[in-house]
Amino acid sequence: SQELEQSPQSLIVQEGKNLTINCTSSKTLYGLYWYKQKYGEGLIFLMMLQKGGEEKSHEKITAKLDEKKQQSSLHITASQPSHAGIYLCGADKDSGGSNYKLTFGKGTLLTVNP
Amino acid sequence: DADVTQTPRNRITKTGKRIMLECSQTKGHDRMYWYRQDPGLGLRLIYYSFDVKDINKGEISDGYSVSRQAQAKFSLSLESAIPNQTALYFCATSGPGQENGYTFGSGTRLTVV
Numbered sequence: 001s002q003e004l005e006q007s008p009q010s011l012i013v014q015e016g017k018n019l020t021i022n023c024t025s026s027k028t029l030y031g032l033y034w035y036k037q038k039y040g041e042g043l044i045f046l047m048m049l050q051k052g053g054e055e056k057s058h059e060k061i062t063a064k065l066d067e068k069k070q071q072s073s074l075h076i077t078a079s080q081p082s083h084a085g086i087y088l089c090g091a092d093k094d095s096g097g098s099n100y101k102l103t104f105g106k107g108t109l110l111t112v113n114p
Numbered sequence: 115d116a117d118v119t120q121t122p123r124n125r126i127t128k129t130g131k132r133i134m135l136e137c138s139q140t141k142g143h144d145r146m147y148w149y150r151q152d153p154g155l156g157l158r159l160i161y162y163s164f165d166v167k168d169i170n171k172g173e174i175s176d177g178y179s180v181s182r183q184a185q186a187k188f189s190l191s192l193e194s195a196i197p198n199q200t201a202l203y204f205c206a207t208s209g210p211g212q213e214n215g216y217t218f219g220s221g222t223r224l225t226v227v
Contacts, residue, residue, distance in 0.1 A: 040202065106154060
């Protein structure tokens, strides 16, 4: 089964700083989802990357998919306290297409200090 | 109204009690899921259902059962709750057009004492 490893596990940054979170797969990545979760709350869908080299942005958050590295990175520019939370990557595809079961990494806890 | 509604939001129950967590969705999707979230372990799949007659075990189904009462409703039961089932439980749904992702409920925080 596919395993997703996120790094770092936690991150503390000063407001205004840029940051990057990585998600590395044990198998070839055919697509990747990024979610954000406020502590104890539901998951908010940020974006889905479907093919290698794809890059998407959502407000100040940009994510890229590097198929060769079996990795996706999520970059936040000029972080704000509203960016704080847990960021989760998920995947549901293998070489045969989607299995329609989302497997998650363990998450990255982001703290943004004012 | 939320696309995926979970009830209750919070629940404290005693060891050995039977408890049901309910989930309903208004997206009209066929696929529904139950996950649990534990600190440091991420979200793990308990059960999933691709339509009313199709129910499947996920990676951690022991101690749980589910019922798909209708396309929109998917409930999770703990037949005899134990303390290590204390967790945050999420229901989710997905449909055609994966670019829109899976839609999650707000979660049920369950504490077993």
